[in-house]
Amino acid sequence: MAEALLQVRDLHGWYGESHILHGMSFEVARGEVVTLLGRNGAGKTTTMRAVMGMLPKRAGSVRFQGRELISLKSNQIARAGIAICPEERGIFASLSVRENLMLPPRVKDGGLEVEEIYRLFPNLRERSASQGTKLSGGEQQMLAIARILRTGAELLLLDEPTEGLAPVIVQQIGNTIRMLRQNGFTIVLVEQNFHFAATVADRHYVVEHGHVIDMIPNAALEANREKLKTYLGV
Amino acid sequence: MFELLGVPPQALMGQLLLGLINGAFYALLSLGLAVIFGLMNVINFTHGAQYMMGAFVAWMLLQYAGIPYWGALVLAPIIVGATGIVIERLLISRLYHLDHLYGLLLTFGLALIIEGLFRQQYGSSGLPYTNPIPGGQNLGFMFLPWYRGWVVAFSLAVCLVTWFTIERTKLGAYLRAATERPELVQAFGVNVPRMITLTYGVGVGLAALAGVLAAPIYTVNPTMGSNLIIVVFAVVVIGGMGSIAGSIVTGFGLGVVEGLTKVFWPEASATVIFVIMAIVLMVRPQGLFGTPR
Numbered sequence: 001m002a003e004a005l006l007q008v009r010d011l012h013g014w015y016g017e018s019h020i021l022h023g024m025s026f027e028v029a030r031g032e033v034v035t036l037l038g039r040n041g042a043g044k045t046t047t048m049r050a051v052m053g054m055l056p057k058r059a060g061s062v063r064f065q066g067r068e069l070i071s072l073k074s075n076q077i078a079r080a081g082i083a084i085c086p087e088e089r090g091i092f093a094s095l096s097v098r099e100n101l102m103l104p105p106r107v108k109d110g111g112l113e114v115e116e117i118y119r120l121f122p123n124l125r126e127r128s129a130s131q132g133t134k135l136s137g138g139e140q141q142m143l144a145i146a147r148i149l150r151t152g153a154e155l156l157l158l159d160e161p162t163e164g165l166a167p168v169i170v171q172q173i174g175n176t177i178r179m180l181r182q183n184g185f186t187i188v189l190v191e192q193n194f195h196f197a198a199t200v201a202d203r204h205y206v207v208e209h210g211h212v213i214d215m216i217p218n219a220a221l222e223a224n225r226e227k228l229k230t231y232l233g234v
Numbered sequence: 235m236f237e238l239l240g241v242p243p244q245a246l247m248g249q250l251l252l253g254l255i256n257g258a259f260y261a262l263l264s265l266g267l268a269v270i271f272g273l274m275n276v277i278n279f280t281h282g283a284q285y286m287m288g289a290f291v292a293w294m295l296l297q298y299a300g301i302p303y304w305g306a307l308v309l310a311p312i313i314v315g316a317t318g319i320v321i322e323r324l325l326i327s328r329l330y331h332l333d334h335l336y337g338l339l340l341t342f343g344l345a346l347i348i349e350g351l352f353r354q355q356y357g358s359s360g361l362p363y364t365n366p367i368p369g370g371q372n373l374g375f376m377f378l379p380w381y382r383g384w385v386v387a388f389s390l391a392v393c394l395v396t397w398f399t400i401e402r403t404k405l406g407a408y409l410r411a412a413t414e415r416p417e418l419v420q421a422f423g424v425n426v427p428r429m430i431t432l433t434y435g436v437g438v439g440l441a442a443l444a445g446v447l448a449a450p451i452y453t454v455n456p457t458m459g460s461n462l463i464i465v466v467f468a469v470v471v472i473g474g475m476g477s478i479a480g481s482i483v484t485g486f487g488l489g490v491v492e493g494l495t496k497v498f499w500p501e502a503s504a505t506v507i508f509v510i511m512a513i514v515l516m517v518r519p520q521g522l523f524g525t526p527r
Contacts, residue, residue: 052421053421054417054421073420074417074420074421075420075421075422075423075424075425075426077421078420078421078422078423079423083422084421086418090415090418092410092411092414092415093414094410094411094413094414095407095410095411099407102404102407103407103408103411103419103422104422104423105422105423105424107423148422151422151423
């Protein structure tokens with residue numbers, strides 16, 4: 001594997017007294033698209049929040065570009081070059097589409113310009129003055145992805161970007177992820193839909209009970225389809 | 235000259251001006267409360283005491299350092315705002331994970347302590363502060379004192395600048411977004427705890443600014459804040475908790491309503507705002523400009 005951009009080792013995470021992550025370990029190479037697959041409640045979203053520093057309590061090691069992030073706050077982790085698109089999209093109702101788009105500060109050079117983003121997602125330009133939450137579900141998802149592309153972050157954490165969306169929108173999001181990969185972004189994707197994951201990812205980590213139980217390269221997905229179905233309970 | 239329901243125009247316009255001046259103080263104070271509540275979910279009962287501190291700091295600057303009104307207008311909000319920052323960091327920040335009620339009780343206790351300290355030091359009879367803009371203009375139907383005109387115009391300008399900052403700038407977008415999802419705004423790289431501290435400082439600074447404006451009109455008195463704060467809370471409830479536009483419009487509007495009530499039904503003037511508050515709470519609990527939480 002090429003140089004690891006993100007290295008997660010023995011990551012534990014808690015919500016209050018509930019111990020959710022039990023030693024998550026995985027790596028993501030620069031330029032890779034990696035998915036975390038697993039059933040509901042396996043700890044995928046919690047892993048994303050733990051990497052981003054959004055959990056009240058976490059332990060273990062999260063290294064990004066060789067730098068240890070475990071003791072940093074989420075705003076410092078964002079400034080290091082990691083950006084999150086949360087599961088429920090996190091579009092702000094009190095902000096217009098354009099304000100939502102411009103909200104995350106630029107943390108590094110190399111982010112997409114607003115014009116490039118509008119070319120990618122023309123609907124956002126047309127509706128830039130609308131209230132963010134007045135967009136359709138698909139448009140809100142586009143906005144949630146689009147706003148972190150401006151920041152210059154090299155690692156994007158996308159939490160279930162296809163959840164609840166129509167097939168045509170899912171296809172559009174797949175195209176976007178492939179385009180981002182071509183542009184050199186590194187992506188960690190949480191997915192329950194492994195049919196979608198197979199179309200965009202290089203490797204798949206299977207998560208169960210708060211730790212990784214298997215890693216399947218995308219090229220070996222077909223050969224491991226039955227095993228994966230058992231893991232995911234589908 | 236015309237009369238309205240038997241009321242001479244001088245009386246009507248005089249009360250209207252008085253209403254606008256009171257409204258200016260209501261608007262400035264409720265604006266600070268709205269900014270603080272909007273971002274921090276803290277009902278800042280210390281606000282009246284911080285308004286009083288603004289007036290006292292202006293008086294002290296003049297008395298002990300010879301700094302006149304115009305210097306105090308800049309310095310007093312900064313000084314009192316800085317004390318607010320210390321209070322937020324040392325005390326209020328420890329209560330964010332608890333129910334709103336605890337913040338209210340803490341700030342209520344602080345208000346009593348601050349007021350008690352000032353009463354102990356300066357007594358309760360009040361201290362005079364010289365009017366920096368004496369004189370006025372006879373408008374034919376009324377006499378307009380320059381200073382009172384200045385208070386209304388300056389308060390309106392401060393309110394509009396604050397509204398513009400919150401509703402139309404990038405900083406304001408951070409504040410509005412952090413009101414909804416502070417943890418996500420922080421995960422975008424914004425230092426939200428620092429933003430909250432500074433917001434509290436600015437809200438307190440607005441209260442102190444109102445205090446400096448009030449010093450030449452009322453006597454500088456340790457209880458001047460507690461007399462006003464209950465009415466200001468009613469204004470905030472009517473406008474909508476956390477609503478910036480609501481604070482400004484209802485602040486000025488209710489000042490005028492109160493002034494006009496003094497003309498037509500003087501006995502009701504002290505209670506009219508609370509009657510309106512009760513009606514608004516029954517008909518539209520989120521306030522005239524608020525959104526349901």
